[in-house]
Amino acid sequence: MSRLRQTPDLFMKPGDCSEFQSRIGRVHPTLRQFSMENTGRDATPLASEEAASGVASLPTTKSPSSLLRQCPDAPELGVVPTSCFTDVSQTTIHQENRSFWVNNEKDDGASDQQDDQDQNPTLLNPTLLVNITSGEVDSMPSLSGSSSSSLHRTGSLGSNSGEEEILCVEGGQKYKMGPVVAHGGMGVVREAFDLNCKRSVAIKILPGNRPVQPEEHERFIEEAQITSQLEHPNIVPVHEVGFDTNHNVFYSMKYVQGVTLTGVLMGIRKGDPAIIEEYPLSRLLNVFQKVCDAIAFAHSRNVVHCDLKPDNIMICDFGEVLVMDWGLARHVGANYSGFSTGKTASPDETPSLSAEEVFAQDTIAAPTDSLGAVTRTTTGRIMGTPGFMAPERIWTQTTVDVRSDLYSLGATLYSILTLRAPIAGKDMRMVLQRILNGDIRPPISFNEADASAGVSDPARQIALLHCPEAKIPEPLSEITMKALSTSPTDRYASVKEMQQEVEAYQNGLIWHLVVDDDFTSDKFLENWEVIGGRYSIKDGELRLNGGEPQILLLKRDLPGDIRIEYECHQESAYLNDVSCFMSSVRSSNRKEIPSSGYEFKYGAYDNSLNLLMRSDRRIWSESASPIARGQLYHVLAERIGSRLRLVVNNQEIFRVTDRDPLSGPDRTAVGTVGWIADTRYRRIRVYCLGTPWKSDMLDMAERQTQKGHYEISMSLFQEVMDSFPDAQRLTRARRGYETARRREALTKSLPEWKARLEAAWPGRTFQLRMDNDGLTLEISKSDIDDLSPIVGLPLTTLYCAHNRISSLEPLRGMPLGALNCTGNPISSLEPLRCMPLSTLLCECCRIESLEPLRGMPLTLLVAGGNRISSLDPIRGMPLTLLAIWDNRIDDLSPIRGMPLTALYCNGNRISTLEPLTNMPLVTLNCSGNLISSIEPLRGMPLTVLHCGENKIASIEPLQGMHLVILSFPDNQINTLQPLKGMSPASLSCGRNLLTGVVPFAAKPPDDFGFDCDTIPTRELEWLYEKWSHDFRFAFHAKNVQVLLALRRNDLAQLRSLAAEFKGHRYLFIPKFLRWDEAKAYCEKLGGHLVIITGEEENVFISSIFKSGCWAWMGLVTRENGHEWITGEPVSYLNFVDKLQESKLGPKIFSGRWARDDVDGASNSFIVEWDS
Incomplete structure (x- = not known):
């Protein structure tokens, strides 16, 4: 007979429990074990209605799996009254058989009996053990007791004795069973009537038309437990879990119509x-x-x-x-x-x-x-x-x-x-x-x-x-x-x-797909323009690299709310800036387009910061080093009105509400932006947000402001104010009206101011635009020498780099928040005193003092290439990036405790890094100083460290760091052992006292410069033998060949190793020499430092290097201009930017051209042999 079959002769009276008293432990010992193990709770009387309804949560201290593995065979019983559970602590637990009892009985009438059961209501008799001190079920469902409804307990409900109290519930014949309402592979659901609570419920039981496996019992109990713990209006509630008189597990739940x-x-x-x-x-x-x-x-x-x-x-x-x-x-x-x-x-x-x-x-x-x-x-x-x-x-x-x-x-x-x-x-x-x-x-x-x-x-x-x-x-x-x-x-x-x-x-906020490019061909140029750097298409990826910046600009104008999604990864040793922009303004100075709008910057400033910028002003930031080489990033950035959000790989980086959102009809530029790093894009999609059809009038007014339709927005705001709004809406309407009014006035004044500047600077290229409640002026590289024409303009941002400006006096009193005056013959910052500047770039000027900056709220200061001797004026500033390279600084004490994530102090007179202790630096360049110890760097989250040309004897403080780029050439270091286990992408350690590179012999960094005169020739021969048999390290093996040929003075082999282009031979020499030493060394080899006379030649030389390079070339910049060491006329230039071009001194080849900011730096070089 099926165990689901219930007949009236199995029902028992309350007093018929004595025959089970002696073997109760053998029936369901685990139920009692649960009760004994869940002790020590604070005493909380069980609510009477909970006791009456049987609603309680099941314990979670035991998994169903462990529970059922302990259940012995159950004897054939009728109903076990819960009054028997008066002292469960003294009952012996027997585990004679660990298999869960499953009835496999079948007879010819089984299906007929089941059909009868479905038609004829029967009674189900459950019971629960309830912990009255917590109101929770403290065991698995027990067997039900008698048909009476009396309650038995082992102590007073109000007792404070501290003893565990068990509320035992009597009451057989609790459910009157109805027909089957649902069935399937996991169980059967029957309608039932709760005789105690007088309500309809649903009872779920395991199917009775086939053998039930032990794991199905476990899964069934787990289902009941999980569902009962999910108390939510949209999840069906479970009332009770138990066993019927035939030991069939069931649970009851809400009956749903x-x-x-x-x-x-x-x-x-x-x-x-x-x-x-x-x-x-x-x-x-x-x-x-x-x-x-x-x-x-x-x-x-x-x-x-x-x-x-x-x-x-x-x-x-x-x-x-x-x-x-x-x-x-x-x-x-x-x-x-x-x-x-x-x-x-x-x-x-x-x-x-x-x-x-x-x-x-x-x-x-x-x-x-x-x-x-x-x-x-x-x-x-x-x-x-x-x-x-x-x-x-x-x-x-x-x-x-x-x-x-x-x-x-x-x-x-x-x-x-x-x-x-x-x-x-x-x-x-x-x-x-x-x-x-x-x-x-x-x-x-x-x-x-x-x-x-x-x-x-x-x-x-x-x-x-x-x-x-x-x-x-x-x-x-x-x-x-x-x-x-x-x-x-x-x-x-x-x-x-x-x-x-x-x-x-x-709500009617529908994103419409505007552009979807996967870069399988050059057809992407129909939609996009590449600005800065180089690009190529390969294997369905767009590669951008070498630009400062490198921009992918959508040709189509997209005003309003924008979403941009793209997939990319970086493959260079140098990692930096997987970013995008929107709501930007197109201008003739195309490299400044991204900074004119919202920039969503991920891993910016040498992979040290995540940022949200608005018109070159920081409105959110966090210290982070999120970019890893070779990892694919799915980036999503969006703007909806004042709400801005960045999500990378399904992780929300920020969600920011801009209190002063950008507006204007010319904010239509969208794209991605990076900086130098080799970035590969797989797919890019751009969406615009349609006009919602369920807009509140205030929302409509704010959208009109965003689009630059100020008269319309003022009208809508006025209508709201005239409609007797509540205080909150009235405040919002007044604020919006005033913002629109101010911006409308600024917009109307723009033509007059532009005409004034055109008259003052005839023939000069400039852009004047409105950024919220102020103006931004771009007039870089325009050969102007006087800023007097801008007096009286309500400027908040000024870009005037690379001109002939000698005085900033016309700026006095302006409310500037951002200023870039780099590359001008400016000697004093005095006119900037008391300005609310947060960003200042003043590289390569003639500045001697930072005193006028004292007390400013600067977060970014770039003042390299000046004559500054003291940092005391910037003490206490909230700077996160500081660049003071090539100055006369000998003390870093004033920056102690700053929240810096990036510091560039190379080319100074610094003798100790102690003030940097515990600083959250991710990027540090302290090359070209007088530093003897890097102990203060211990434990920093550094990923990029340059500390060459110092007096450092030990790199032990770097142990355990996750450095991606590390360079310390020209020091006194004799072992790389502290770097064991590290996997940098780039490591430069030449011109030290090393005798070997064992920690990196098995897997050298992609960019590895290690030549030292102290490394024995036999060590180099061993490295060549090891690397020459692995195609992955072919470039490294060739470099060792070059070093061995140099030691043998084998000029023929050196020329045979060189790459040939149009009759000229080019060879990378992985020795670390100063520029004048490299120049003389090339002449000794019968050649000269490389000169590059055209784009085709530049591309060829770049192709020699798999992971990029940083090598001396034969170009030097003097006061009277650029000179090739061979006397060849300089007709082709490929500088990273105007700043690198204007710096005096010898130049570096890295694909693009630059200058090493450390005088007397040691670098590898490229020799060229003419035909």
Whole structure:
């Protein structure tokens, strides 16, 4: 007889429990063990209504797995009264048989008896052990007691004795069983009536028409426990868990009246007018949002559903939405296979499914649970429903992740939109393969006219009558397909993020795709312009490198709210700036375009900071070193009005509300921006935000301000103020009106000021624009020598670099926040005193004192190449970046305690780094000083360190650091052993006292310069033998060959190793010499330092170096101009920028040309032999 079969003769009276008293421990010892182990809680009386209803949460100190492994065989019993549990602590626990008892009895009448059971109501008799001190169930469900309703307890409810108290509940015949309302592979749900609480409930039990495996018991109990712990309005509540008189586990839950989402969608699909009218897409999206609420709540409790689908979503009679069937739910970190055998589903073991079978289920009148009606979720079978199950879950060993539920949410939204499952098929093998391949048609494709498509498939002819104009909205289609991405990393990072996208559509905030380029060919130039640096297309990637900056600018004007998404990675040793910009202003000085708008900077300033900049002013920042070489980054940046957000690899970097957002009709430039580093872009997409159809008038007014339509916005703000708004709206309207009024006045004044400057500087190129409540003027490289024409202009930002300006006096009293006066013969900063500057660049001037800057709120100061001797005036500033290279500074004490992440103090007279102790530096260049110890750097988060040309004897303080670029040539270091285990991309350690490079012999850095006269020749020979047999280290092996040939003075071999171009030979010499030494060394070899006379030659020499280079070339800049050492006329220039071109002294080749800012620096070099 089936154990689900219940007959009245099994019911017992309250007094008939004595025969079980002696063997109660052998019945359910684990129940008692739970009770004994969960002790020591604070005494809290159990509420009477909880005792009456039996609502309590199950303990979590034991896993179901451990629980059931301890359960012995249970004898055939009727009902065990809970009055027997008066002193469980003295009962002996027997574990004679560890197998969980499962009845495999079958007889010919089993199915008939089951059918009778479904038709005839019976009684179920459960009981619970309840800890009265906490109000929580303190054991697994016990067997029920007698039919009386009296309560037994071991002590007074008000007792403060400190002893554990157990509330024992009597009462058999608690549930009157009704018919089956749902059934499936995981269980059966029956309607029931709670005789104690006088209410209808639903009872879930395991199926009785087949043997039940032990792991199914465990999974069933875990389902009840997990569901009971998820107390949320959109999750079906569990009332009670227990065993009936035949020891069958069950749990009771809310009896739900309504219809499944499947039923609704099938009704729409069949064209039911009533259902179509009741459930338009707008209401279905509200249903979906409530489902998302439930899943998000579960995720906050580290629970994933694992079987979400329309059939497990109930829409109740009064609008409630409940997520049902948590039978496959798991805590995050559990194995997807749950308690299964670990097998993947075999097509031979699973049923063939039609599209209708995969998607559609019968609507049920009073369901509590759909029980996986599509595909049975039992041992050895797929744990989930194909079509709604994430690809990674097909393989049972995959770890549970919330993103699997995101896939199921996407599949559910797909069904809502298309009235179809995402994937269906006649053959299970085909269905599974399509899931793994991501072979899913976008929902929007079903909008195509059947006739024009020439498709006769009846499935294509389902009318989408629930959608607006019977068409699926494109934004919802895009949201769906993102959630259904085959790779979890390409999906939404959280339910909340997906909800925000759906909510944006509901509010009319729809992102429209404007550009989508994957860089498979040069056709991207139809949409984009490359500014600065070099570019090339290879293997579906756009490579940008060598620019300061290097910009990818969208040719199309895009005003308003913008979203930009792109995928990129960096492959150079130097890592810096994976950034983008929007709301910028196009100008003739194209390199300044990004800084005129919002810059979303990731890993900026030598990979030391994440930043949000507005018109070159910092409005948010954090110290960070996020970029790793070779790692792919998916970057998303967006602006919606005053709200700005940056997300990288599904991690939100910032979400900022700008109190003073940029506005104006000319803010239309969008693109990406980097700096020097070798950056590869795989794909880039740009969206613009449509005008919302559900806008509040204040929102409309603010959008008009953003677009620069100030008169319209003032009119709207005035209308709000005249409509008797509440205090908050009135304040917002007044503030908006005043902002629009000021900007309207500035806009009207622009033509007059431009005319004034054109008259003062005839023929000069400049740009004057409005940035919020001030003006920005760009007049760099314009050969002006006087700033007097700008007196009286309400400037807040001024770029006047590389002119002939000798005095800043006309700036006195201006409210400047940012100033770049680099490359001018300025000797005094006195006119800047008391300005609210946050950014100041004044490199390569003639400045002797920073005293006028005292007390300024500077966060960025670049003052290299001057005559500054003291940093005392900047003491206490909130600087995060300081560049003071090539000055006369001998003391860093004034910067002690600053929040600096980047410091460039190379080429000074500094003898100690002690003031830098505990500073959060990520980048430090202190080369060319008098430093003897780097002990103060110990424990810093450095990724870039240059400390060459000092007196350093030990690099032991660097041990354990994660340095990417490290250079310390020309010191007194005799071992690299402290660097063991480090993997820098670039390491320069030549001209030291090294005798070997053992820590890097097995895997040298890509850029590795190590030549020292103290390294024995036999060591070099050993390195060549080691590296020459590994193709990865061919460049390193060649460098060792060069060093060995130099030691043998083998000129013939050196020439044979050189690369040939148009009759000339070029060879990289990996020795570290000063420029004048390198010049003489090349002449000794019968050649000269390389000279470059054209772009083609420059590109060829660059191609010699796999990972870039930093090498002396034969160019020197003097007061009267540039000179090649051969006397060749200088007709071709390829400097990084104007600043590098103007610096006096010998030049460096790095693809582009620059100057080493340390006088007397030691570097490698390139020798050239003429034909």
